[in-house]
Amino acid sequence: MTEAKTSLKRTLIGKVVSDKRSKTVTVLIERRVKHELYGKIVAKTSKYHAHDEKGEYKVGDTIEITESRPISKTKNWVVSRLVQKAIVD
Numbered sequence: 893m894t895e896a897k898t899s900l901k902r903t904l905i906g907k908v909v910s911d912k913r914s915k916t917v918t919v920l921i922e923r924r925v926k927h928e929l930y931g932k933i934v935a936k937t938s939k940y941h942a943h944d945e946k947g948e949y950k951v952g953d954t955i956e957i958t959e960s961r962p963i964s965k966t967k968n969w970v971v972s973r974l975v976q977k978a979i980v981d
Contacts, residue, residue, distance in 0.1 A: 901959045905975055908953045909939070916967060917944045919957055942969040952978025 910918035921938045941964075942957040949955055954976040957969040 903956055903958050903972065904940070904969075905954065905956050906940070908949050908951055908955060908978075911944075911947070911950055913941075915944055915947060917942050917949050917955070917971065919955065919969070940969050941967040942971050943967055944971050949974065950978060 904919075904921050906919040906921035908917045909920045919940050919942050921940060923936050923938075924933050925936055926932070927934050940957060942955075943960070943963050949971060953974060955971050956973045956975055958972040960968055960970045962968045963970075
């Protein structure tokens, strides 16, 4: 049997908040969770550094990042695809 293997790597979708570093973008991931005590839906955010080899993603772009091996001290995610380009006024 030759079945397509599903990837065990995690993927997240977030917004690029910084592209100042070389080959790296900072991605803000927002998730909505219910507060343990009060039950209110609260937005929790996390920032991840993701590897962007060509430097093609800019601030405001929505991208998908995939977990990978450690690339540097703080970077163990790789940009896998562009979800939505930033809207320029």
